Amino acid sequence: MRHTAIVLPGGRYGPQAPLLMYAADAVEARGGSVRHVTWDPPYEPGAIPPDDVTSWVTAQVPPVDTRPLLIGKSLGTHAAVVAAEHRLPAVWLTPxxxxxxxxxxxxxxxxPALLVGGTADRFWDGDLARDLSPHVLEIDGADHGMYLPGPLAASAAVxxxxxxxxxxFLDDVVWPGH
Structure with a gap:
């Protein structure tokens, strides 16, 4: 069976940005295929009423006819609704x-879901993340973009x-023995 993943961007963080690009590369390195979602229309902060954001995001998730891995960043983590409904594994970056x-x-x-966030991200709650999943990567001092203050080399290391x-997560949890 061929592994597949759907990549969902953030509000201002496209599917080809580093965190999502490398996560997709990890899928492809394991022989999988990746489908990148681009928001249509492009996301504009404040243009969608807060109560409608989840339905706007989930409406843009391609139909689930296999059992893909969902990979989402920030805004894309609203697709956790789809993951829950279809029992799909996920990687949620800065959920x-x-x-x-x-x-x-x-x-x-x-x-299973991997939750990744930083302690300087106002949208992150490490205790809650660890309550929601046993698969958590928390970076001390990282902000919502997973940047650390100071030299960029530190953020590249993140x-x-x-x-x-x-x-x-892919090798041990989602696709062991792929």
């Missing part, structure tokens, strides 16, 4: 753990930590 529909969906999820966590 919106302060947004009720996202948290509710993560609580309902039965498939990217390496995230990719390593994604690869381990």
């Amino acid at each position: 919106l753990l302060t947004v009720a529909p996202v948290v509710d969906a993560l609580r309902r999820a039965t498939a 990217l390496g930590q995230v990719v390593t966590a994604v690869e381990r």
